Amino acid sequence: MKFSITSVLGAGRSPLRNGHGWSAVAKRALPVALAWAACAMAGPAAAQAPAAPVAGNADAARQKVSMCIGCHGIKGYRASFPEVYSVPMIAGQNAKYIEAALKEYASGARTHPSMVGIAKSLSDQDIADVAAYYSTLK
Numbered sequence: 552m553k554f555s556i557t558s559v560l561g562a563g564r565s566p567l568r569n570g571h572g573w574s575a576v577a578k579r580a581l582p583v584a585l586a587w588a589a590c591a592m593a594g595p596a597a598a599q600a601p602a603a604p605v606a607g608n609a610d611a612a613r614q615k616v617s618m619c620i621g622c623h624g625i626k627g628y629r630a631s632f633p634e635v636y637s638v639p640m641i642a643g644q645n646a647k648y649i650e651a652a653l654k655e656y657a658s659g660a661r662t663h664p665s666m667v668g669i670a671k672s673l674s675d676q677d678i679a680d681v682a683a684y685y686s687t688l689k
């Protein structure tokens with residue numbers, strides 16, 4: 552009896568205990584999920600953003616990029632949702648390029664589901680700020 556209880560418990564836990572890759576993914580996925588929830592709540596503010604061109608402020612972006620770091624902060628990082636894909640490095644990328652890319656996700660011209668959701672939650676000011684911020688990184 553003792554043997555079978557132990558083996559049942561062991562079997563139930565083994566995917567988390569032994570799958571180092573998956574538990575690492577779960578730890579990374581949680582903050583991202585929380586950031587998304589925060590984005591969803593910030594949605595209405597984005598809708599009120601002015602259409603006029605806005606100047607990016609790298610300092611103002613420090614809070615805003617907390618949700619990007621989970622995916623874009625790690626060299627060679629691969630996210631696992633909705634499928635396994637490589638996350639491009641955006642640090643040091645040209646600000647205009649980052650801004651254009653985010654607007655393409657928001658408009659649907661680019662279709663990656665994670666980035667579309669994120670880009671739609673950003674106002675024009677947010678986009679200008681994070682673009683300015685990432686362009687200053689090395």
Ligand code: HEC
Binds near residue numbers: 637666
């Ligand atoms: C869930 C993971 C995830 C999060 C969070 C995330 N990104 Fe991305 N991002 C990706 C992936 C994956 C791609 C590549 C998608 C594709 O193939 O179009 C990408 C692409 C991009 C690109 C285009 C890069 C290029 O070389 O064309 C930019 C710019 C970008 N993200 C900015 C951001 C910013 C800014 C944030 C935070 C506001 C953010 N991302 C948050 C996963 C993420």
